[in-house]
Amino acid sequence: MAKPMTKAKLVTALAExxxxxxxxxxxxxEELARLAHKEAKNGFVIPGVGxxxxxxxxxxxxxxxxxxxxxxxxxxxxxxFVIAKAAKDAVFGS
Numbered sequence: 001m002a003k004p005m006t007k008a009k010l011v012t013a014l015a016e017x018x019x020x021x022x023x024x025x026x027x028x029x030e031e032l033a034r035l036a037h038k039e040a041k042n043g044f045v046i047p048g049v050g051x052x053x054x055x056x057x058x059x060x061x062x063x064x065x066x067x068x069x070x071x072x073x074x075x076x077x078x079x080x081f082v083i084a085k086a087a088k089d090a091v092f093g094s
Contacts, residue, residue, distance in 0.1 A: 011026045050083045053080055054078070056075070057076055059075040
């Protein structure tokens with residue numbers, strides 16, 4: 001399996017594809033991440049890639065795997081990234 005693209009490689013690839021300096025490309029990525037963090041509560045979409053959404057999970061019963069004792073898992077909210085259909089189609093085909 002191939003290694004995932006690192007931030008440095010992503011910055012370089014964006015800079016070469018758009019003919020902008022690497023510093024500008026890195027600043028763009030940093031700002032995109034900052035905006036995603038700030039707007040995640042409302043949902044943040046990157047067209048063609050996916051969106052960040054907050055999901056609420058109900059309280060439920062579970063088991064302690066070491067003792068087998070039943071425990072209560074409290075309700076909570078989690079951040080989830082939902083992949084766009086266009087991205088799935090591009091990677092896996094239709």
